[in-house]
Amino acid sequence: MAYETLIVEIEDYVALIRLNRPDALNALNSKMMSELADALGAADRNEKVRCIVLTGSEKAFAAGADIKEMAEQSFVDVFGSDFFTSDSEAMLRVRKPIVAAVAGYALGGGCELAMMCDFIIAADTAKFGQPEINLGVVAGLGGTQRLTRFVGKSKSMDMHLTGRFMDAAEAERCGLVSRVVPAKNLMEEAMKAASKISEKSLLTAMAVKEAVNRSYETTLREGVLFERRLFHALFATEDQKEGMAAFLEKRTPQFRDK
Numbered sequence: 001m002a003y004e005t006l007i008v009e010i011e012d013y014v015a016l017i018r019l020n021r022p023d024a025l026n027a028l029n030s031k032m033m034s035e036l037a038d039a040l041g042a043a044d045r046n047e048k049v050r051c052i053v054l055t056g057s058e059k060a061f062a063a064g065a066d067i068k069e070m071a072e073q074s075f076v077d078v079f080g081s082d083f084f085t086s087d088s089e090a091m092l093r094v095r096k097p098i099v100a101a102v103a104g105y106a107l108g109g110g111c112e113l114a115m116m117c118d119f120i121i122a123a124d125t126a127k128f129g130q131p132e133i134n135l136g137v138v139a140g141l142g143g144t145q146r147l148t149r150f151v152g153k154s155k156s157m158d159m160h161l162t163g164r165f166m167d168a169a170e171a172e173r174c175g176l177v178s179r180v181v182p183a184k185n186l187m188e189e190a191m192k193a194a195s196k197i198s199e200k201s202l203l204t205a206m207a208v209k210e211a212v213n214r215s216y217e218t219t220l221r222e223g224v225l226f227e228r229r230l231f232h233a234l235f236a237t238e239d240q241k242e243g244m245a246a247f248l249e250k251r252t253p254q255f256r257d258k
């Protein structure tokens with residue numbers, strides 16, 4: 001499917017979704033958010049996709065929600081349309097793993113979008129920020145909640161109250177990103193990670209995703225119980241038999257998602 005604001009390529013079981021509004025540093029407008037919801041849903045349903053990579057350009061993953069689009073909107077407009085909410089939540093319904101590959105600016109809604117992915121690989125040029133305070137608003141796609149869980153209250157308050165940007169090294173130090181790579185290698189590294197994930201059993205990968213995400217929603221005791229139930233349940237799959245047999249037979253497993 002052809003999109004106005006995205007470029008989607010599927011190769012070797014990885015769907016690469018590229019945000020593509022270069023004139024506006026990939027600012028997220030309603031069109032892009034609805035196309036992204038559509039592209040993510042399609043990738044999640046597509047049997048030829050086992051992992052998704054979300055990226056932007058060298059200069060910007062996304063510089064935030066489109067300020068031109070928001071500037072004249074009223075409370076009635078944004079509340080009435082539930083601005084961005086249902087389209088951004090489409091990302092949270094995706095059951096396949098999503099890797100964010102971030103170079104350049106990931107600000108405001110851009111940072112929030114990256115945080116909604118399962119993990120972030122950052123180029124050494126990446127800059128993260130929640131500068132909404134400079135516009136007289138607060139984050140609206142979960143930034144005050146997710147950034148706080150990732151980096152702790154003090155740094156999250158600092159980011160949201162001062163609107164300062166965090167570079168890639170700081171983002172790695174405080175656990176916002178899983179790794180930092182030279183900008184020229186970003187896509188190669190992200191695709192390599194996605195390709196490694198796509199070799200696993202998709203059932204198991206989806207179970208990992210559910211279990212880790214559960215840790216944000218529940219107590220430790222309940223989360224551990226949820227994990228244990230998933231662990232036990234996976235013994236009902238052929239992929240568990242195959243994975244363990246392959247180890248014992250010293251060969252590469254052939255998972256069939258069964």
Ligand code: HXC
Pocket residue numbers: 023024025027028063064065066067068083084105107108109110131132135138139140141
């Ligand atoms: C609309 C944007 C934009 C944005 C950049 N542009 N960010 N347009 N919305 N968020 C446009 C600029 O207007 C300009 O267009 C072009 O992209 C290039 O940007 P410049 O500012 O000229 O580039 P530069 O000097 O390199 O500065 C880069 C920057 C700056 C530091 C990233 O653009 C910036 O501060 N942008 C806004 C960041 C921000 O406040 N984000 C949070 C948004 S609120 P023209 O036409 O002039 O060339 C948000 C809320 C989320 O995200 C919640 C939603 C529910």
